[in-house]
Amino acid sequence: MTGGDLHLHSVRSDGEWTPARLVREAKRAGLSTVALTDHDTIAGLEEAQATGEELCVRVIVGVEISTWRGVDLHLLAYGFDPTSADLREVLRRCRDGRRTRAERMVAVLARLGAPITMGSVERHAGEGAIGRPHVAKALVEAGHVSTIRKAFLEFLGEDRPAYVEKVRLDPGETIARVQAAGGVAVAAHPGIYGEPESFDPLVEAGLDGVEILHPLHGRKTRAAFDAYAIANGLARTGGSDFHGPRGTTPPIGRIAIEEAWIEDLRERIGRRREQARTIHE
Ligand code: AMP
Numbered sequence: 074m075t076g077g078d079l080h081l082h083s084v085r086s087d088g089e090w091t092p093a094r095l096v097r098e099a100k101r102a103g104l105s106t107v108a109l110t111d112h113d114t115i116a117g118l119e120e121a122q123a124t125g126e127e128l129c130v131r132v133i134v135g136v137e138i139s140t141w142r143g144v145d146l147h148l149l150a151y152g153f154d155p156t157s158a159d160l161r162e163v164l165r166r167c168r169d170g171r172r173t174r175a176e177r178m179v180a181v182l183a184r185l186g187a188p189i190t191m192g193s194v195e196r197h198a199g200e201g202a203i204g205r206p207h208v209a210k211a212l213v214e215a216g217h218v219s220t221i222r223k224a225f226l227e228f229l230g231e232d233r234p235a236y237v238e239k240v241r242l243d244p245g246e247t248i249a250r251v252q253a254a255g256g257v258a259v260a261a262h263p264g265i266y267g268e269p270e271s272f273d274p275l276v277e278a279g280l281d282g283v284e285i286l287h288p289l290h291g292r293k294t295r296a297a298f299d300a301y302a303i304a305n306g307l308a309r310t311g312g313s314d315f316h317g318p319r320g321t322t323p324p325i326g327r328i329a330i331e332e333a334w335i336e337d338l339r340e341r342i343g344r345r346r347e348q349a350r351t352i353h354e
């Protein structure tokens with residue numbers, strides 16, 4: 074087995090599949106390594122690890138954190154200590170913010186003549202971190218729109234009337250806290266935010282890596298960020314950002330990073346864990 078997919082979403086955030094199913098599909102696709110990167114939660118980690126052990130698929134600890142510095146910026150964190158009280162607190166703040174935000178969206182939707190209940194949104198979110206896809210499902214269920222896509226087009230897209238900003242952390246602060254917990258911080262799908270040079274301030278703040286392989290990155294974007302990563306000594310990662318078979322991403326296995334990138338990332342995590350231990354002792 075060879076190659077890794079380090080960007081996967083499960084039912085613990087807004088994905089369709091369980092963590093176990095994702096690991097099984099990765100195994101079937103011939104991948105050696107995966108990381109579950111649910112939004113703002115590591116609730117799926119134990120299940121992914123248990124399935125990984127059973128099937129001999131390496132599972133790297135991961136999470137995708139929404140941050141904000143004038144622009145939306147998703148950070149992927151890898152290899153941190155999942156028992157870190159500080160990082161758990163950071164993720165809890167994000168999830169609490171998601172709930173408050175969903176309540177505000179529900180209130181706006183009522184004013185717009187598309188009433189849904191918070192209970193219905195919560196049911197769609199299950200035990201996962203609440204997001205717009207769950208509000209979209211509630212809108213479909215209530216009969217206000219016929220598809221999730223239309224829910225985004227009419228109500229929930231960033232320039233639509235029921236869009237509400239998420240509570241988002243400062244990226245520099247997030248990088249520092251991920252690193253203090255023994256993890257490495259990687260810019261998710263950087264190509265959708267801008268040119269590689271626009272990441273200079275984050276590299277200055279200690280950013281450890283950039284995601285190179287991602288379904289939203291074309292050949293030119295991959296090449297530009299690859300050169301940027303090499304020039305700045307950054308780790309290179311990648312993944313499918315798979316949310317489920319009904320999403321727009323390719324099936325698991327189509328996007329796979331090479332073993333050398335995985336090894337480099339694991340070495341960086343090992344060094345960071347060592348540092349975090351020394352500092353805490
Ligand atoms: P949130 O993190 O709550 O803002 O929700 C973001 C998620 O909504 C993304 O990860 C996608 O899964 C989903 N999403 C965003 N835009 C669209 C869209 N136009 N159609 C369907 N799903 C979308």
Ligand code: ZN
Nearest residue numbers: 082087112316
């Ligand atoms: Zn998502």
Ligand code: FE
Nearest residue numbers: 137147261262
């Ligand atoms: Fe993202």
Ligand code: FE
Nearest residue numbers: 080082137314
């Ligand atoms: Fe993602």
